[in-house]
Amino acid sequence: MMLADLTSEFWGNPIYQKIIKVLIVLATGLPLVLLVSRIVSRVLRHRLGQQGSDLLARIVRYSGYVMVLVAVLQEFGFNLAAVLGAAGIAGVAIGFASQTSLSNLISGLFIVGERPFEKGDIIEVGAVSGTVEEIGLMALTLRTFDNRSVRIPNEMLVKNTVTTVTRYPIRRVDLTIGVAYTEAIDHVMRVLAGVADAHPAVLDEPETVIVFNGFGESSLNFMIGAWTIKADVMKVKNELPLRIKEAFDREGIEIPFPHRVLAPGKAMEPIPVVVRESRN
Structure with a gap:
């Protein structure tokens, strides 16, 4: 009877019930997010390439983590309406302050969709050339031929001319x-x-x-x-x-060096200059 009473008290306690629900959400939600992101990566790999599919899978994974976090907060009774309202106001302020970051993010999505280059390609962007190491959400990472790492914002890749040197076989x-x-x-x-x-x-x-x-x-x-x-x-x-x-x-074919022919000419005679004195 004592064990039954303890079990009944445990399951009847709202705090324990919330903890159990949170554990269930975490145990099912996190593996599900990872599974969905892997499926997205495999399905889109042939269409978007390795880097593009990995980038979208990363977006799906982060979005899934946010959804799991929201579900956990709801179980603990947080007022998400007030939180989201405050987040919306803060988001507007942050949005104005981070327009460049947003532009880089949108440009990165365009690059993933168009696929002008992929990981391992050699590209030229302005005066910089190198091998594509990573296509990120905000920037591209190049490895130059003298073994330096160069980070180029995605916005610059969309606005400037990009030459893919290794595009064709x-x-x-x-x-x-x-x-x-x-x-x-x-x-x-x-x-x-x-x-x-x-x-x-x-x-x-x-x-x-x-x-x-x-x-x-x-x-x-x-x-x-x-x-x-x-x-x-x-x-x-x-x-x-x-x-x-x-x-x-x-x-016997000659490779010449620059030649200059100097022609003698008549030197110009100096032009006489007459100076007149003024009398007062």
Whole structure:
């Protein structure tokens, strides 16, 4: 009878009942929030990419935590209407003070929807270039080629031009070369084509672009554009000029230095200046 009385007293106590309800809310609500966020991440991964799906899953997770917190506060008898009213007034004041943060948040959602780049891509934003490490709610984190971490607000990514260097599987490496005026243009173009064809990392299709750019101050200028896969861009950029120099040396093609021709001329005679004295 004593045990029955204690059990009856325990279940009949409103405080214990609230504690049990709160524990049930936490035990069911938190795992449910995590489950829903994981489902959102997996379902949207193919459409929004890894970073986009993770970002939306994070938003769902934080929203779920807020809902669980509200349910717990309601069980303890908090007047949520008064709390939400005060929060609304404070939210308006904070909103005016944090317009930049709100703009960054909205810009981040646009970036996730459009997917101009993903984690691991190399992008250029103004004078900054590097590898995308994280697409956050407020900012993007870049890792530069000299191993620095750069944080760029999402608002700047929407307002400025962003170049995704690794968007496509192949890229073209462009080099500008000048040769002496005594060289034959068709001979130089054949040598450049042979160097590109002999390089193992240069693709046969698309075909290498070789263009005569015109007459410079001291040289005939050419442009060679060699296509390669994006993983071999640095290799082609480093090795192709060396191979071109070796080929020019074998073929006797001169790479000139700037020339200046000085023509003798007649010196100008000084202009006489007449000074008159005034008499008073």
